[in-house]
Amino acid sequence: MTTAYGPDARDRHRPGSTGPGSHPPAKHLIPAGLRAPFEGRTWRELGYVLLSLPISVVLFSFAITMVSLGLGMLITFLGIPILAAGLAMCRGFGAMERGRARALLRLDVADPAPVRGKGGLMSWVGTVLKSGVSWRHLLYCVLHMPWAVFAFNVAVVFWAYGLAALTYPLWRWVFPAYAGTDGIQLYGDRTHQVYLDSPAEMAATSAIGLALVLVSPWIVRGLVSVDRAMVRGLLGPSRLASRVSELESDRGVVVDTAAADLRRIERDLHDGAQARLVALAMDLGLAKEKLNEDPEAAARMVEEAHGEVKVALQELRDLARGIHPAVLTDRGLDAALSAIASRCTVPVTVVVDLESRPAQAIEGIAYFTVSELLQNVSKHARATRASVDVWRAGERLMLQITDNGRGGADVSGGSGLAGLAERLDAVDGVLVVDSPAGGPTTVTAELPWRG
Structure with a gap:
């Protein structure tokens, strides 16, 4: 099935056309020209x-x-x-x-x-x-x-x-x-x-x-x-009024997404690094009490606390990378996407053909879009290989992620792809998913350049 999202797609997909959760037109044995008088x-x-x-x-x-x-x-x-x-x-x-x-x-x-x-x-x-x-x-x-x-x-x-x-x-x-x-x-x-x-x-x-x-x-x-x-x-609303309505809707999506990200960061800090640091403080307090009575036990507790510090630091690095990776700021999409691909469970080929860098916000959205799509490949696709292609077409940044997995990607409301499409829509982006049953799956994202 092929599904498109975004401001351009809103005009192309009207009721009755292929869209999220819809089914492709049924195949008929009788040609359309012969059955038209009976439809x-x-x-x-x-x-x-x-x-x-x-x-x-x-x-x-x-x-x-x-x-x-x-x-x-x-x-x-x-x-x-x-x-x-x-x-x-x-x-x-x-x-x-x-x-x-x-x-x-x-x-x-x-x-x-x-x-x-x-x-x-x-x-x-x-x-x-x-x-x-x-x-x-x-x-x-x-x-x-x-x-x-x-x-x-x-x-x-x-x-x-x-x-x-x-x-x-x-x-x-x-x-x-x-x-x-x-x-x-x-x-x-x-x-x-x-x-x-x-x-x-x-x-x-x-x-x-x-x-x-x-x-x-x-x-x-x-x-x-x-x-x-x-x-x-x-008889419809003016294009200006429609655009204002779309921007109001997109603004709501952006606000909701930002609030969800803040809740996720708070939850990760509370359940992860913060909990480890609290436990670390308690362990160090116990080690301090035992320092004079049992130096060997205190040394073991300090060693365990040292391990906890390393784990907490790694969690904080992962959390910072999830907010905005330093490699993206320093070296751009090529290096950042290569880093994502190296963590994927299947071999991923990354080709980035950009002579310059887009706007920082668009670059960040592109990074997290590819990151989420490669996570889907790792978790759901059952693929043996995947590829990521990035290029510029006029004033648009194009992303295409392909895998040879089982296909049948679910784009119904509430799925990860639907949420990703809404986030792209908020910046005048478009997401097109082509995922027939049995694969392969090709997801194409289009973002404004705004360099």
Whole structure:
């Protein structure tokens, strides 16, 4: 399975697409072109196109009426609240259209921020009139009607002619029974008439109808792609608002991660080095008491305390390395990642192709990303070899970790990979995991350079 995370991936992965915990599309024996007329998606999209015409006529009429009335009455100052009321109603219509797109097109567009005035009617009116979202909803109501008319006619013509031609042999009897002709007339003048009445002609008509039926779903699919773009571009939140929301979410992830790191450091100090130093102080106190009474026992206790000091120092070094390794600061990613690889339980090949160093924060994130991924290789992959490649692509730092293990990496919520993806997401990073069952596993991380 392949899963992508990050700011770019948010646009690529919408509901219905491959994402965390989702399954790849099922394989079908029947080609997509043949099964398209029977899929639920086809009929939902056709229903969307058919409903768009009457709905768009109502929206267009309302929008034009309210704008014309509001602009016409601006001289009396009543036009301002009328125009604001029209924009507010257009926002309500936009909510309805987002719901319709969500139900029939499976297009999930976030609701824009609601209008909030500081208090009073005029404050609300001013907020509505200054809101770009309100004017984009009005633009949707105006522009969607001509497009809906075009899409409705194209969809109805293709589907109607296709189904009629495909089933022509079933209803041709209507012509001789009620119209006094042998079939559909293709040509006629005073001396010649050409009808579709022979078996070969009816078979050809059905074949043409079948071709139209098979191509109609794809034509409708192309038509609704324009509707998708209009709903997403005009009825959703602005890109600035979306970006602010993403940054607020990312800030929360960063704060939570920092708090978790501080708790981990406190726990490691309390349960590790601090506990050893307390025990060491007690042992040295006992050795001091026994120094005069039993010098040999005191010497043994001092020797044991010396060993405890070495263990405590090693734990403190490991803890400091977990906070920020000195080798990374002094010598960069190449040396730091080589040090990580040397501690991995499987042979790891490290290739770092960087002419300069990225920003210190990005370098640290890259280091801990590779460290966590190699820990996963050691603990879960059952691999016999792995590789780490680091390079620069434009203004992005690329990391790729590959192993020949069993694959099937779990990227569901709550897993280590999901948490790692959230931390990368907080700095506009992307994590892509390709881990089919049976392996190999390739994890690609992309970070901003910011050198």
